[in-house]
Amino acid sequence: MDPATATKRLGEAPAIDPSASLRDTRLGRYCEVGARTKLAECxxxxxxxxxxxxxxxxATLGRFCSIAAQVRINPGNHPLERVALNHFTYRSAAYGLGDDDADFFAWRRDHHVTLGHDVWIGHGAVVLPGLRIGNGAAIGAGAVVTKDVPPFAIVVGVPGRVLRFRFPPTVIAALERxxxxxxxxExxxxxLGDFRSLGAEEFCRRYDPA
Structure with a gap:
């Protein structure tokens, strides 16, 4: 059987690969965590x-988010404003130089990342601290996202830029409604058939409550 097409059965309990590492993380129904992935306070x-x-x-991810392999969300920084970039200035205890710099680590926690619903982040992309990614946005493989991303935008490149929007504004507004x-x-x-067969405009005509 082709592993790429093998049927998985997800359910109320999340599917977590044994090699993954999770700390203080909450997962919803039908969630899945791949091999060697690390999640902390998510x-x-x-x-x-x-x-x-x-x-x-x-980080907080909405429903139906699709995160590819080798993605980094809220990576650590080095202190560009200091004369030394090395760990010793903030991971000082490891070097026997003093206490760790609590304020430095608190900054990263305070710059929480938020993803809306149905966001796709492609292979090897990086989302920097403190950003908000709107519903339905798509981040291209290898992109480095440095700014907030509007709903249904497609972002590519380094630094990330909006290439285009997936749908016209009227369709985006309808999908949000x-x-x-x-x-x-249920x-x-x-x-499910409508998700597969209807174009975005037809889907909106059928289900838009406005």
Whole structure:
């Protein structure tokens, strides 16, 4: 059987690879965590997953987020404003030089990253601290995201820039009103055919409450 097409059965309990590392992290229903991925102080909404070898810290992900392999969300910084960039100035205890710099580490925790619903982050992308990624946004492989991303934008490059939006403004507004990501599991199943076959405009005409 081709492992790329092998059927997985996800459920109420998240599927976590034995080699993954999780600390103070909450996962919703139908979530999945890939091999050797590290999560710390994160919240994953229902149906969100992260593939192998990713590192996410101090982040909240909405529902249905798709995080590819080797992604970094909220990576650590080095103190560019100091005369020395090395660990010894803030991981001082390891070198027997004094206490660790608590304020330095608190800055990263305070710059929480927030992803909306149905966000896709491609292979090897980096999302810097303190950013907000809007619903339905797509981040291209290898991009370095340095600014907030609007809903349904496609971001590529280093530094990341908005290449285009996935849909026209009227369709984006309708999708935000529909908020299909809040539909119950049973409704998703009933409407699965429409997700697969309808274009965005037709989907909005069918389900937009406005």
């Amino acid at each position: 919240v994953f909404g229902d149906y969100s997953y992260v593939a192998n070898d990713s590192d996410i810290i101090y 529909i908020a299909w990501w809040d539909w119950p599991h 409704v998703l199943g009933e409407r």
